[in-house]
Amino acid sequence: MLYLFSYSDLNHSLFVLLALFFVLCYEAINGFHDTANAVSTLIYTRATSAHFAVMMSGLFNFLGVLLGGLTVAYAIVHLLPNDLLLNTNSKNALAMVFSMLLAAILWNLSTWYFCLPASSSHSLIGAIIGVGLTNAFTTGSSLVNALNIPKMTNVFLSLIFSPIVGLIISGVLIFLLRFFLKKKKNFYRIYMTPLEREKKDGKKKPPFLIKIALILSSIGVSYAHGANDGQKGIGLLMLVLIGIAPYGFLVNLNASKKEIIYTKNTINHLYEYYSKNKDKIIKTINHQKKISNITKNYNYFHIIKKIKKTKLLLKDIYNYNELNIQKRFKLRHFLLSLSENIDQTIHILNISKEEKNFLKKSKEDILKTIEYAPMWIILIIALSLSVGTMIGWKRIVITIGEKIGKKRMTYAQAMSAQITASLSIGIASYTGIPVSTTHILSSSVAGAMLSDGDGIQISTIKNIALAWILTLPVSILLSSFFYWIALLLI
Structure with missing residues (x-):
C-alpha cells in the first residue's frame, strides 16, 4: 500500500488519501443504506433480535466481499472508456474522481434520510455517466466515445429488469408454497404475521x-449483497486509483513470474489461432462489411499488429516493475483492446464450441494481470461495507418492513422475498452483472404481498418508484455539475 505515495508529492498524496476516504465513506453509506435488504424480514418476523440480525448481516457482507471475486468490479471499471482517465492530467483525473464520489454520496445520504430504499448502484453509475458526458462536452470529443456503450447497455438492462424478475419470482414462490403445503396440518403457521402468531399460539x-429458513435466507442476501455491492466498491476504488495513481495500478506489479509467462503463452496461442484462421476471418469480414456495424472497427491486420506489439513489449520481461509508466500504459491498452477483439471474433465468426471456449479462456487469461485488486483494497472495502451495515439501518428497515404492504409481512412473504433476492443477486454476482440489491428486495416484497392478495401501499411504491426514476438523472446532473465547477477552479 505504501507504494501508493512513493511517486507523489505531498499535495498529491493528500488528495490520494482524501479520495480513499471518500470511497470508503461511499461504501459505508452503501452498507447502512442497504442493510434493510437483509435484516428487515428477520426483525419484523421476530426471527432474531435486531442487534443479532445486523451483526450477522455485517459478518456475511464482509465474507461476500472477501470471496465474491472481481467480475462485477471490472464491469464498473469499464463503464468509462478504458483510457479516459489515463489520457487526462492528474488535476483533471482528481476532478473526475471527486465529482463521481461526491455525487453518489450526496444522493445516497439524501434518499437514506427520507427513508427511501433507492439504489446505491444507480447513483454510482449515474455519477460515472455524468463525468464521462461532461468530459466529452468540455474536450469537444464525441459523445459516442464518452462512455463504454456496450458495457453501459448491459448494466442498464440488468438494473431495469432485475426488479421485475424479483417481483415475478417472489410471487411464484408464494404460489408454490400454497400449492405444495396446503394439505399440511400446520400449513396455516407459515401465513401468519408475528402478531397473529402471538395472538393465536401465544408465542412471539x-x-x-x-x-x-428466515435466518438462512437472510444470510444468503447478506453474502450476495457483499459479493455484488462490495465488488462495486472494489471497482470504484480501482477506477479511482488507476486515474490518480496510474504508475502503481495500471498492471498488477505483484504479478508472479509464472503469471507473466502464462500471459505470454496465451498471447502466443492467440497469434497462432489468428494466423491459422487468417483466410476465414478476412473472408467473413468482407462478407459482413455491408450488413454489420461491428466489422467497421474489426480489422484482422490490426489484431495481428497488436499481438506482435504485445509480444515485443513483454519480451524478456518477467517482472512488471521492469516496465516504465509508458510501457505499463501500452500493455494495459493492448491487452484490453485484444479482449474486445476476442469478443468481436466470437460474435462475427461462425466457429465451433471448442474454438469459442478457447477464445473465452484466452480472454480471461490475458486479463488476469490487469483486472486485479490488491488484497488490502478488498479488505478495506469489506470492512467499510460491514461496518456501515451495522449503523444507520433503522430508517430503511421501517420502509421495507411496514410501508410496502398494507399488512405486516407473513413468514411466507418474508422467506419468498429473501430467497428471491439471495438467488437473484448471487447469480448476478457470479456472472458479473451489477444489480441493485435494494430494488430486487423491495420488488420481491411487493411481489410476495401481491401474490397473497394483501395489497401494497401505493404511496410508498410511488415514492420508491420516484427515487428509482430520479436516481440516474440526478446523479448524472450532480456529478456533471461538480466536475464542471472543478474544471473552472483548476
Whole structure:
C-alpha cells in the first residue's frame, strides 16, 4: 500500500488519501443504506433480535466481499472508456474522481434520510455517466466515445429488469408454497404475521423451521449483497486509483513470474489461432462489411499488429516493475483492446464450441494481470461495507418492513422475498452483472404481498418508484455539475 505515495508529492498524496476516504465513506453509506435488504424480514418476523440480525448481516457482507471475486468490479471499471482517465492530467483525473464520489454520496445520504430504499448502484453509475458526458462536452470529443456503450447497455438492462424478475419470482414462490403445503396440518403457521402468531399460539417467535429458513435466507442476501455491492466498491476504488495513481495500478506489479509467462503463452496461442484462421476471418469480414456495424472497427491486420506489439513489449520481461509508466500504459491498452477483439471474433465468426471456449479462456487469461485488486483494497472495502451495515439501518428497515404492504409481512412473504433476492443477486454476482440489491428486495416484497392478495401501499411504491426514476438523472446532473465547477477552479 505504501507504494501508493512513493511517486507523489505531498499535495498529491493528500488528495490520494482524501479520495480513499471518500470511497470508503461511499461504501459505508452503501452498507447502512442497504442493510434493510437483509435484516428487515428477520426483525419484523421476530426471527432474531435486531442487534443479532445486523451483526450477522455485517459478518456475511464482509465474507461476500472477501470471496465474491472481481467480475462485477471490472464491469464498473469499464463503464468509462478504458483510457479516459489515463489520457487526462492528474488535476483533471482528481476532478473526475471527486465529482463521481461526491455525487453518489450526496444522493445516497439524501434518499437514506427520507427513508427511501433507492439504489446505491444507480447513483454510482449515474455519477460515472455524468463525468464521462461532461468530459466529452468540455474536450469537444464525441459523445459516442464518452462512455463504454456496450458495457453501459448491459448494466442498464440488468438494473431495469432485475426488479421485475424479483417481483415475478417472489410471487411464484408464494404460489408454490400454497400449492405444495396446503394439505399440511400446520400449513396455516407459515401465513401468519408475528402478531397473529402471538395472538393465536401465544408465542412471539416463529416456528423453529421457519425461523431457520428466515435466518438462512437472510444470510444468503447478506453474502450476495457483499459479493455484488462490495465488488462495486472494489471497482470504484480501482477506477479511482488507476486515474490518480496510474504508475502503481495500471498492471498488477505483484504479478508472479509464472503469471507473466502464462500471459505470454496465451498471447502466443492467440497469434497462432489468428494466423491459422487468417483466410476465414478476412473472408467473413468482407462478407459482413455491408450488413454489420461491428466489422467497421474489426480489422484482422490490426489484431495481428497488436499481438506482435504485445509480444515485443513483454519480451524478456518477467517482472512488471521492469516496465516504465509508458510501457505499463501500452500493455494495459493492448491487452484490453485484444479482449474486445476476442469478443468481436466470437460474435462475427461462425466457429465451433471448442474454438469459442478457447477464445473465452484466452480472454480471461490475458486479463488476469490487469483486472486485479490488491488484497488490502478488498479488505478495506469489506470492512467499510460491514461496518456501515451495522449503523444507520433503522430508517430503511421501517420502509421495507411496514410501508410496502398494507399488512405486516407473513413468514411466507418474508422467506419468498429473501430467497428471491439471495438467488437473484448471487447469480448476478457470479456472472458479473451489477444489480441493485435494494430494488430486487423491495420488488420481491411487493411481489410476495401481491401474490397473497394483501395489497401494497401505493404511496410508498410511488415514492420508491420516484427515487428509482430520479436516481440516474440526478446523479448524472450532480456529478456533471461538480466536475464542471472543478474544471473552472483548476
